[in-house]
Amino acid sequence: MKKLLSFVLKIWRQKNNKEKGKFYTYKVYDVSPNSSFLEMLDLLNNQIINNSKKETPIAFDHDCREGICGMCSLYINGRAHGKENLTTTCQLYMRRFYNINTIYIEPWRAKPFPIIKDLIVDRSSFDRIIMSGGFISVNTLGKTIDGNMIPISKENADKAFDSAVCIGCGACVAACKNRSAMLFVAAKISQFILLPQGKIERKQRVLNMVKKMDEEGFGNCTNTKSCEIECPKGISTENISLMNKEYIQSFI
Amino acid sequence: MIYNNFISKIPNGSLNDQWKNHKSTLKLVSPNNRSKLDIIIIGSGLSGGSAAATLAELGYKIKIFCYQDSPRRAHSVAAQGGINASKNYQGDNDSVDQLFYDTIKGGDYRSRESNVYRLSEISSNIIDQCVAQGVPFARDYSGYLENRSFGGTKVSRTFYAKGQTGQQLLLACYSAMSRQIGKGRIKMYTRHEMLDIVIIDGKARGIIARNLINGEIERHSSHAVIIASGGYGNVFFLSTNAMGSNSTAIWKVHKRGGYFANPCYTQIHPTCIPIHGNYQSKLTLMSESLRNDGRIWVPKKIEDALLIRNGNKIPKDIQEIERDYYLERRYPSFGNLVPRDVASRAAKERCDKGFGVVNNETKEGVFLDFTTYIKQYGKEKTNELGIHNSNEKTIQKLGKKGLKDKYGNLFHMYEKITNENPYETPMKIYPAVHYTMGGIWVDYNLMSTIPGCYVIGEANFSDHGANRLGASALMQGLADGYFIIPYTIADYLSEYIGKNNKKISIKHENFENSEKKVKNKIKKLLLNNGNISPDFFHKKLGNIMWKYVGMSRNENGLLKAIKDIQKLRNNFWKNIYIPGIDGFNSELEKAIRIADFLELGELISMDALKRKESCGSHFREEYKTKEGEALRDDINYKYVSVWEYNKGKPISEEIFHKESLIFNFSKLQFRSYK
Ligand SMILES: Cc1cc2nc3c(=O)[nH]c(=O)nc-3n(C[C@H](O)[C@H](O)[C@H](O)COP(=O)(O)OP(=O)(O)OC[C@H]3O[C@@H](n4cnc5c(N)ncnc54)[C@H](O)[C@@H]3O)c2cc1C
Ligand code: SF4
Ligand code: FES
Numbered sequence: 001m002k003k004l005l006s007f008v009l010k011i012w013r014q015k016n017n018k019e020k021g022k023f024y025t026y027k028v029y030d031v032s033p034n035s036s037f038l039e040m041l042d043l044l045n046n047q048i049i050n051n052s053k054k055e056t057p058i059a060f061d062h063d064c065r066e067g068i069c070g071m072c073s074l075y076i077n078g079r080a081h082g083k084e085n086l087t088t089t090c091q092l093y094m095r096r097f098y099n100i101n102t103i104y105i106e107p108w109r110a111k112p113f114p115i116i117k118d119l120i121v122d123r124s125s126f127d128r129i130i131m132s133g134g135f136i137s138v139n140t141l142g143k144t145i146d147g148n149m150i151p152i153s154k155e156n157a158d159k160a161f162d163s164a165v166c167i168g169c170g171a172c173v174a175a176c177k178n179r180s181a182m183l184f185v186a187a188k189i190s191q192f193i194l195l196p197q198g199k200i201e202r203k204q205r206v207l208n209m210v211k212k213m214d215e216e217g218f219g220n221c222t223n224t225k226s227c228e229i230e231c232p233k234g235i236s237t238e239n240i241s242l243m244n245k246e247y248i249q250s251f252i
Numbered sequence: 253m254i255y256n257n258f259i260s261k262i263p264n265g266s267l268n269d270q271w272k273n274h275k276s277t278l279k280l281v282s283p284n285n286r287s288k289l290d291i292i293i294i295g296s297g298l299s300g301g302s303a304a305a306t307l308a309e310l311g312y313k314i315k316i317f318c319y320q321d322s323p324r325r326a327h328s329v330a331a332q333g334g335i336n337a338s339k340n341y342q343g344d345n346d347s348v349d350q351l352f353y354d355t356i357k358g359g360d361y362r363s364r365e366s367n368v369y370r371l372s373e374i375s376s377n378i379i380d381q382c383v384a385q386g387v388p389f390a391r392d393y394s395g396y397l398e399n400r401s402f403g404g405t406k407v408s409r410t411f412y413a414k415g416q417t418g419q420q421l422l423l424a425c426y427s428a429m430s431r432q433i434g435k436g437r438i439k440m441y442t443r444h445e446m447l448d449i450v451i452i453d454g455k456a457r458g459i460i461a462r463n464l465i466n467g468e469i470e471r472h473s474s475h476a477v478i479i480a481s482g483g484y485g486n487v488f489f490l491s492t493n494a495m496g497s498n499s500t501a502i503w504k505v506h507k508r509g510g511y512f513a514n515p516c517y518t519q520i521h522p523t524c525i526p527i528h529g530n531y532q533s534k535l536t537l538m539s540e541s542l543r544n545d546g547r548i549w550v551p552k553k554i555e556d557a558l559l560i561r562n563g564n565k566i567p568k569d570i571q572e573i574e575r576d577y578y579l580e581r582r583y584p585s586f587g588n589l590v591p592r593d594v595a596s597r598a599a600k601e602r603c604d605k606g607f608g609v610v611n612n613e614t615k616e617g618v619f620l621d622f623t624t625y626i627k628q629y630g631k632e633k634t635n636e637l638g639i640h641n642s643n644e645k646t647i648q649k650l651g652k653k654g655l656k657d658k659y660g661n662l663f664h665m666y667e668k669i670t671n672e673n674p675y676e677t678p679m680k681i682y683p684a685v686h687y688t689m690g691g692i693w694v695d696y697n698l699m700s701t702i703p704g705c706y707v708i709g710e711a712n713f714s715d716h717g718a719n720r721l722g723a724s725a726l727m728q729g730l731a732d733g734y735f736i737i738p739y740t741i742a743d744y745l746s747e748y749i750g751k752n753n754k755k756i757s758i759k760h761e762n763f764e765n766s767e768k769k770v771k772n773k774i775k776k777l778l779l780n781n782g783n784i785s786p787d788f789f790h791k792k793l794g795n796i797m798w799k800y801v802g803m804s805r806n807e808n809g810l811l812k813a814i815k816d817i818q819k820l821r822n823n824f825w826k827n828i829y830i831p832g833i834d835g836f837n838s839e840l841e842k843a844i845r846i847a848d849f850l851e852l853g854e855l856i857s858m859d860a861l862k863r864k865e866s867c868g869s870h871f872r873e874e875y876k877t878k879e880g881e882a883l884r885d886d887i888n889y890k891y892v893s894v895w896e897y898n899k900g901k902p903i904s905e906e907i908f909h910k911e912s913l914i915f916n917f918s919k920l921q922f923r924s925y926k
Contacts, residue, residue: 032528068330068416130427154392161413
């Protein structure tokens with residue numbers, strides 16, 4: 001067993017969206033290098049609960065802890081989901097912090113993601129973007145044709161899949177200086193234009209989704225590409241180019 | 253209408269006519285009447301989400317609830333391996349009958365024939381539907397859908413999207429649902445938890461929910477309630493389920509009169525990453541599809557196992573003939589693809605004998621090795637590419653690329669968690685709690701014993717028997733939601749058309765009473781003057797459950813479990829401490845869920861005690877063959893055990909019922925995978 005670790009944590013705490021927040025300092029001991037970042041926070045919360053009856057544990061979002069639901073967030077030492085590539089916060093392991101003493105933990109910061117409490121933000125703007133057009137309008141009672149009647153080249157199926165794996169975590173927005181949601185939106189747009197089923201509604205879809213994105217207050221893309229770097233699912237900014245093309249073409 | 257609420261309503265006729273005939277007898281609700289009917293759905297996973305999308309499409313008014321911040325995060329998103337359908341695209345002689353047979357046999361003849369047959373029939377539709385929605389399933393080079401195989405079957409019928417099938421299916425269903433939310437036919441309540449079901453005149457007429465952001469208690473009324481709240485595996489604390497997965501919705505249904513069926517059937521999944529330490533919060537699954545291409549082994553010699561555990565030998569040091577590929581040895585015809593219960597027990601058996609290869613407290617873990625695949629696939633690929641004088645390096649490279657294409661995300665995940673590179677050294681795996689086959693009892697229409705309360709997906713009990721074959725939960729969730737409930741619920745709702753179409757006021761005294769009960773409980777938890785955190789109790793309960801009600805059970809253990817759980821529950825109500833106030837409070841959320849687990853755990857143990865046979869995932873040490881295989885008792889136990897809560901009495905006094913299982917079309921066979 002490797003040696004247990006301890007850290008100084010500077011954590012953003014904020015009661016709700018109205019009140020101001022600030023950093024608080026905590027010390028956490030006996031962290032196993034094999035535990036995940038969230039397990040480290042569990043440990044801290046347990047220390048808080050056991051040590052004092054005045055302080056409340058730190059609120060943070062999480063559910064699957066497998067890197068797939070997109071619920072966890074956290075800005076860790078200035079990076080969305082921490083500094084490791086292709087990783088969500090729940091899949092970040094403390095062995096990666098071996099030589100680090102102080103860790104800063106903040107919530108996603110973006111106007112369209114208002115803070116709910118401490119490290120938890122409201123990402124329902126993403127849901128509203130999907131509502132505006134992120135779908136294929138098929139009757140779900142199943143009167144469709146046989147799946148093999150729509151052959152799709154392996155290359156396109158694979159590419160569509162690569163775009164479809166976005167987990168809607170919002171790290172792209174948090175990482176972007178413009179608070180742009182382009183990577184998230186573009187991923188959905190690309191998935192559907194690569195598949196024959198999605199082509200019928202393509203014009204309307206891109207127009208509606210882009211409009212909604214603007215309405216929700218997300219900024220524009222200026223090609224800084226920090227979204228791509230921070231995206232835990234490796235969604236490429238190529239999607240954004242594709243979306244821009246699609247958007248312009250929808251006016252023709 | 254009077255409901256006799258414990259009749260399975262299995263239609264007459266031969267298996268392949270039953271669903272067709274039954275549908276033709278179900279009453280309809282005309283399109284112009286549907287918008288006058290309100291339906292509440294608890295859960296926005298594959299089952300709840302698909303039901304919401306389709307019912308809204310038909311024109312009903314839907315309110316749907318989930319505890320996460322978005323329906324897209326329901327735990328269905330985590331399903332890795334795939335979804336079954338009997339399409340016979342591979343031409344390996346698959347058929348509806350074959351899928352039916354595998355599923356019935358896989359469930360060890362403890363599921364309902366008619367339900368399983370309907371599921372097999374519908375399976376094909378599901379794939380077509382999902383393709384139409386834009387699910388990027390794996391395709392072969394000619395553009396057609398690709399398949400792979402899973403444990404317990406001899407055909408390739410599993411459709412998949414790399415290792416993220418559940419994610420893709422859920423996102424499609426979330427999109428379909430979002431479209432209806434946009435239209436205003438569905439109202440979505442995120443970060444809301446259902447804490448009680450409201451029964452009026454004996455029928456389900458609404459729920460009490462807690463807004464998790466501000467702690468407000470809300471009343472919602474409806475004409476029917478559909479529960480789609482997923483599985484209760486978290487009663488074991490460590491499981492492959494999401495942290496928030498819980499039993500609260502179904503447990504409340506149970507306490508208000510919904511019978512609970514087969515609670516003791518808990519599937520233990522054979523390929524999870526072994527436990528590392530006691531700080532751990534959950535276990536991570538490595539998809540079973542890996543067993544297609546990985547071979548499972550431990551060293552033949554106990555000394556070698558010891559050397560590996562101590563780090564003095566690595567897997568490569570163990571020669572081929574010194575390895576025990578125990579599944580291939582014991583079950584030659586299925587090998588590594590035996591069903592989950594068989595594979596899990598075999599791993600336990602080896603580790604109990606001291607052959608485990610993981611250096612953790614319990615020394616539990618076996619190898620899942622891809623070396624053979626890398627070689628074979630690499631060679632094939634070099635031939636295919638016309639590389640004639642291929643060397644070992646090229647073969648290895650191409651072989652590993654093949655693995656990456658198929659399972660890339662799983663390998664990535666494994667490396668993250670364990671810090672070991674599975675392309676270079678075998679994975680280590682061990683069984684873990686995964687899926688609960690038991691749940692609320694439902695009839696053929698998926699209605700519980702409470703009229704107007706339907707239960708779908710993992711939350712009900714009906715289709716998987718004592719053991720679930722891989723890739724069939726997604727199939728069931730979507731079959732229930734897209735294709736079954738829309739028909740069967742109309743039959744019930746038709747009653748509310750015309751003068752009966754009165755909305756129930758949320759001021760009704762039963763709403764009042766339910767709300768009061770919920771509020772009192774919350775108050776009690778918050779004001780309790782204890783000093784122990786919720787997590788402590790959850791872990792303790794999990795330990796009891798895993799030790800005595802886990803992979804194998806015996807009478808003494810189960811009796812002890814029941815006593816220990818009762819004691820723990822008392823201790824909980826005496827000493828629980830929840831910091832903070834009523835409002836956003838995750839410790840309070842946990843405590844409410846744990847309080848229910850502490851009751852359900854007892855029922856699970858009682859059910860396991862009562863079933864004096866071994867079947868599927870329920871292995872009673874007293875009932876096994878000479879070779880140590882499960883010994884089923886069809887004469888005495890060919891039934892579904894059904895538990896009725898005895899109002900106001902302790903769990904230990906629940907009333908026991910049986911639903912006899914009738915097998916008209918399949919012959920009950922000894923389940924051998926040799
Ligand atoms: C890691 C993993 C891998 C799997 N892989 C496969 C696979 O490859 N193939 C396969 O067929 N099956 C697989 N399964 C099983 C399958 O994914 C699940 O059985 C299935 O997705 C369950 O769907 P569901 O709709 O019933 O519930 P879930 O998807 O779990 O959804 C439950 C919903 O209920 C809500 N909810 C719960 N309680 C409440 C409450 N009290 N109030 C309000 N809302 C509530 C939740 O918010 C959520 O929206 C896997 C399961 C796991 C855990
Ligand atoms: S594009 Fe990447 S970073 Fe943005 S929401 Fe999707 S997965 Fe998260
Ligand atoms: S908790 Fe689900 S992605 Fe991190």
